[in-house]
Amino acid sequence: MGQEIESQNPPPLLTAYQMGKFELSHRIVLAPLTRFRSFGTIPQPHAILYYSQRASKGGLLIAEATGVSDTAQGYPNTPGIWTKEQVEAWKPIVAAVHEKGGIFFCQIWHVGRVSNCAFQPNGQAPISSTDKRIKISNEVDISTFSTPRRLKIEEIPLVVNDFRVAARNAIEAGFDGVEIHGAHGYLLDQFMKDQVNDRTDEYGGSLENRCRFALEVVEAVADEIGADRVGIRLSPFADYSDSRDSNPEALGVYMASALNKYRISYCHMVEPRMITVGERMEVPHNLLPMRKAFNGTFIVVGGYNREEGNRAISSGYADLVAYGRMFLANPDLPRRFELNAPFNKYNRNTFYIPDPVIGYTDYPFLDAVSYTAKS
Ligand SMILES: Cc1cc2nc3c(=O)[nH]c(=O)nc-3n(C[C@H](O)[C@H](O)[C@H](O)COP(=O)(O)O)c2cc1C
DSSP, X not given: OHHHHHHOXXXXXXXXXXXXXXXXXXXXXXXXXXXXXXXXXXXXXXXXXXXXXXXXXXXXXXXXXXXXXXXXXXXXXXXXOSSHHHHHHHHHHHHHHHXXXXXXXXXXXXXXXXXXXXXXXXXXXXXXXXXXXXXXXXXXOGGGSOOOEXXXXXXXXXXHHHHHHHHHHHHHTTOSEEEEEEOTXXXXXXXXXXXXXXXXXXXXXXXXXXXXXXXXXXXXHHHXXXXXXXXXXXXXXXXXGGOOOSOHHHHHHXXXXXXXXXXXXXXXXXXXTEEETTEEOOOSOOXXXXXXXXXXXEEEESSOOHHHHHHHHHTXXXXXXXXXXXXXXXXXXXXXXXXXXXXXXXXXXXXXOXXXXXXXXXXXXXXXXXXXXXX
16 A cells, blocks of 8 residues: 555645645645744744745645743743734744745644743743642653642633734734644643643533633634634643643544534644654554544644655545654755655754754755756
């Protein structure tokens, strides 16, 4: 079967796809990638080159996780989109992607308890669904996380509104849409997962209650900018930052079907095999039940290579495949997939350094002329 797909021309990943009003010329998506290079929460001019290198005509790019408010931050040098200055700084970056014909969504997030008082206004406690501190993290030393403060029920609409305003700001900055970050143990995930959410009000307990906050954000954002400009990322199977669920499949299927009501553009799901943000493992589950439950565009991510991506598309398992580390290291990934060319290897040591060039914009492009001549 693999060989049959390999010989298809064009390969399934390189076929066109209509995502609502967006005409995609291929199925290869840039996954959101935090790079710690936005000093003082302001996206920097070096991001213009970085994103435009990865843009292609009719290709979908998702920008790195971007804070919705001054309580949303939990890492150094990550961008925001709640101030005028941030919006202005995004504009030339978005324009550069559009110049190349790319379609650009902004991933908007609130980290919740994956934070520290030092990142919070007036040194206050980070907010969450709970007042329990993170006890286990595969990624970071847990002493970096402060004990959170449980959001009061009357504060929840204020956070929903922060997402709404951030989405409006993203459109103002020129983005084509937003991806709501509902994955990886951040605030929305802290509400959805039953091993974190210990609330007894209408935002805790049953599956329906735990998903209420995320769905309210979806509704508010869709009302604000139009459902066809909205996607969401979910990782029901992941347990990053101590955020896990006792029945991830039920959670994933519930969310996938509940989302249909809002008619949003896409649902972007992380493969269960992604045990940590950057490692894959073989597991018995897959995303088929969620794919079947969701009526819109279904994007999968997590450990995909060219062959598996082609198979996911040709079998109908997904509409689009997002690539993180491969796209980080190969700015011309769609072109390399098209030519079945070799890849640059990513360097993990430079993922999160503040350097504006090294490990960021210095990954080489394929020399297509000599590559074609050699092959
Ligand atoms: C350097 C780096 C930064 C990441 N930043 C984000 C992020 O901002 N938002 C997010 O949802 N996922 C983030 N992820 C996860 C990726 O989007 C993707 O899901 C993961 O790398 C698995 O895909 P891959 O196997 O193609 O790399 C990040 C991963 C890496 C390696």
